[in-house]
Amino acid sequence: MTPQLTDVDEVRKLYLDVVKRSLTGALAEDSDSVLGGVSWQGNPSRLRRAVSSAARLLDRVGVEVAIKKPYDPELRAIGKDWPSRAESMIGLRRMTNIEECVDIVVREDVRGDLIETGVWRGGAAIFMKANLRAHGDVTRTLWVADSFQGLPAPDVAGYPADTGDRNHELGGLAVGEQVVRHNFERFGLLDERVRFLVGWFKDTLPTAPIDRLSLMRLDGDMYESTIQALDALYPKLSSGGFCIIDDYGSHSSQAGQAVRDYRAAHGIDEPIVDIDGSGAYWRRA
Incomplete structure (x- = not known):
């Protein structure tokens, strides 16, 4: 039999932990760099701006191009990376x-x-x-x-x-x-x-x-x-x-x-x- 959680503080803590990990992309280990995404727009590099523009054109027809990167839990803990899909970067x-x-x-x-x-x-x-x-x-x-x-x-x-x-x-x-x-x-x-x-x-x-x-x-x-x-x-x-x-x-x-x-x-x-x-x-x- 699965034990039932009865402690209100423990349930609250579990709920908030899931929410904050979801909002920061930590839950899904969101670490992809999406071309044309948040970290590419307005970049001073001409090459990155050109790639970003091309990627946004592809996005209009439902095609997303992303660079796979390993997830770094230390960087996500202190908000030093910029998740492409998460609701928060902090x-x-x-x-x-x-x-x-x-x-x-x-x-x-x-x-x-x-x-x-x-x-x-x-x-x-x-x-x-x-x-x-x-x-x-x-x-x-x-x-x-x-x-x-x-x-x-x-x-x-x-x-x-x-x-x-x-x-x-x-x-x-x-x-x-x-x-x-x-x-x-x-x-x-x-x-x-x-x-x-x-x-x-x-x-x-x-x-x-x-x-x-x-x-x-x-x-x-x-x-x-x-x-x-x-x-x-x-x-x-x-x-x-x-x-x-x-x-x-x-x-x-x-x-x-x-x-x-x-x-x-x-x-x-x-x-x-x-x-x-x-x-x-x-x-x-």
């Missing part, structure tokens, strides 16, 4: 950080909603919602904020730290709102408590109808995107809430510098905790 450790933070927020009843700014295919936001569902929390809203057309061209005059940034040229970063909504639906997690903020952060975040936040996860890569999110959202973060910066280490001169400037300007001295060399977070005192 890796398992940053997913686990979301899980741990949401667990504390719910168990300690930290007041406020959750938000991710910069969602790509929606993977991290979907996992935030999965954690709320796993805890039976039906009171908090999850805010999903993105331009859904990629990153903006750098505003060098206003934000010189973004000089030379090429993220706006990477077509693989532009994922439409309907695609992200469908990804929520595929996991059975789209409901009235998932609300989308569509547009550039400077236009959507200052006027978003958000009262309080218990968790804010910023994934904008650039100085501009990060500082605009901090300016609009950090004053709404509850005591005991979490501020997670996906690109603190990986984009230290941009997102990381925006964080350091904001913290210095507002006297924030809670320690910053590294997650995996790329992401970091702190808890508001």
Whole structure:
């Protein structure tokens, strides 16, 4: 006879483990490099751009060309590879950080909603919602904020730290709102408590109808995107809430510098905790 799982925490842990491994492509060991896929679009190499264009033409007639690569669990753990088909590129450790933070927020009843700014295919936001569902929390809203057309061209005059940034040229970063909504639906997690903020952060975040936040996860890569999110959202973060910066280490001169400037300007001295060399977070005192 198969033993029955009766411990609620154990069942929750098993469910969330499967979801995060699915969202990151770790479950399927998704490691193929699809020609014309996310890591090829906007590549500075002329050859890769030409191959990408040809592959996208083939894709129109239902033909996908992929280069097989061995799956590296260490790279997937820290989000240093870029899965072609997965809903998230952040890796398992940053997913686990979301899980741990949401667990504390719910168990300690930290007041406020959750938000991710910069969602790509929606993977991290979907996992935030999965954690709320796993805890039976039906009171908090999850805010999903993105331009859904990629990153903006750098505003060098206003934000010189973004000089030379090429993220706006990477077509693989532009994922439409309907695609992200469908990804929520595929996991059975789209409901009235998932609300989308569509547009550039400077236009959507200052006027978003958000009262309080218990968790804010910023994934904008650039100085501009990060500082605009901090300016609009950090004053709404509850005591005991979490501020997670996906690109603190990986984009230290941009997102990381925006964080350091904001913290210095507002006297924030809670320690910053590294997650995996790329992401970091702190808890508001």
